[in-house]
Amino acid sequence: MEQQKHLDQAADWFDRFDELDEKGKIALSAWLSEEQHQIAFQRIAQAFGQPEVAMAAINVAANRCDDTSLKNDNAANKKPRPTYVSYWAMAASFVTVAVLVAYLRLSQPTPSPEIVDxxxxxxxxxxxxxxxxxxxxxxxxxxxxxxxxxxxxxxxxxxxxxxxxxxxxxxxxxxxxxxxxxxxxxxxxxxxxxxxxxxxxxxxxxxxxxxxxxxxxxxxxxxxxxxxxxxxxxxxxxxxxxxxxxxLTDDQLPAWRSGWLDIYNEPLYLAVERFSRYLQKPVEINVDKDALLTGRFSLSEPEAALQLLASAQGLTLEEHQDRFVLTDTAR
CATH class of the missing domain: 2.60.120.1440 (Jelly Rolls)
Structure with missing residues (x-):
């Protein structure tokens, strides 16, 4: 249960990674100070095919910890230190991480049958x-x-x-x-x-x-x-x-992930089926259901988008208590 919680948190951080401001980066660094959080973040980054993101975030977190320690030490001693100290600390942090990883790999005991189970x-x-x-x-x-x-x-x-x-x-x-x-x-x-x-x-x-x-x-x-x-x-x-x-015309993400419905040369009944995933009432089609259409519609207001689709096709959208009905305007 705790592992799933860490993975969910890591997925949320990963999703917002490119949009973090300075305050957000500080919060992420604090979260990554715990080993189980680092493991979860690495798993999510690996799942998304971007392991380098996890390494970069963990290194930044380590550097921030080093910087914080130096600032606290300077404040306590009230003695200015040369600026080159931070660079040595940064280099040392990378060396420390490398040594720690090597040590952990070498010191891992052979898993017992009980651990495997x-x-x-x-x-x-x-x-x-x-x-x-x-x-x-x-x-x-x-x-x-x-x-x-x-x-x-x-x-x-x-x-x-x-x-x-x-x-x-x-x-x-x-x-x-x-x-x-x-x-x-x-x-x-x-x-x-x-x-x-x-x-x-x-x-x-x-x-x-x-x-x-x-x-x-x-x-x-x-x-x-x-x-x-x-x-x-x-x-x-x-x-x-x-x-x-x-x-694919756009190989980044499917349009629905960002709140859009893209329809290209598709029959009306399939477009309505996709719209129905966002409508609280079913849609009845009383026109040619195989008529082809193309368009891009916002899913944030699906009823308004359905009305837009009807207008673009020269149709009338009627709303009843239990359903929507698409009819021919000239009827």
Whole structure:
């Protein structure tokens, strides 16, 4: 339980790392002063494929501690010291860290069978994750992988010492998978299996198709046949069969992670299905549901965005007590 708390805190710090002001950097340095926090931060950075971020943050924290010690010492002795002392302290801190790491590696005892057995629960995890309408949630798993759920989505986690399995039952999820070659990460979507080791990808499970986009690393998809995707590629599967492969126009993050819904040359019924993850009422379509549309809509106000979509298509949006209805304006 305590480990999960540290991982959640580390994920939050990592997410805000590039936006920290001076006060935030001081707070992060204080948090990283504890060894278990450093371990958690390193795991999260590794899961996101940026271990250098953890090393930089930990080094900064060590340097701040050295600077604080020097300032306190100067204040106590009331004697000015040459400025070169801070540089020696910085160099010493790096040497100390290197020596400490080497010492810890050499001094680690051979794990006993009892210790190994106690480690097994850390490899095992079974849980259910679900988001409600208009809610996006994130969860760091025991292996350090991060899962982000879009609105109205559901998945289950089944990790053991041999493999890491997830079942996406409904909706959309973005995965940042921790690199662990000995335990492949497998996502099941109906009859489709997505195999990865350490990568970042998005799965959008719709009523009649599944769309997979790869943002980092390599993904192997087992459907009617095996498909291998690399960073910047995506695939559309219809009824668990290959339909098309495409290139991503933006390979940073899926639009929904930043509160947007991007629709490109897509039938109306699929656009409405995506909107429905953020609407408290269902949408009834009384027009051509296969009409194609393109647009970018804010998910912060989904009802207003649905109205905008209707207007752009020359449709009328009617709101009833139990549903929305899209009708032809000329009706």
């Amino acid at each position: 106690n480690a097994v629960p850390l490899l095992t995890q079974n849980m259910q994750l679900a988001s409600s309408k208009a809610q996006r949630i994130s969860q760091v798993l025991n292996d350090g992988s991060a899962v982000h759920l879009n609105g109205d989505s559901q998945l289950s986690v089944n990790h053991n010492a041999t493999f890491r399995e997830v079942n996406l039952r409904k909706g959309q999820a973005y995965f940042d998978v921790a690199h662990e070659p000995s335990r492949p990460f497998i996502v099941n979507v109906d009859k489709v299996k997505v195999h990865v080791v350490g990568t970042a990808f998005d799965i959008d499970k719709l009523s009649d198709k599944t769309v997979i986009r790869v943002y980092d690393g390599i993904v192997k998809i087992i459907a009617d046949k095996t498909h291998t995707l690399i960073k910047g590629e995506g695939i559309v599967l219809e009824n668990n069969l290959w339909s098309q492969t495409f290139r």
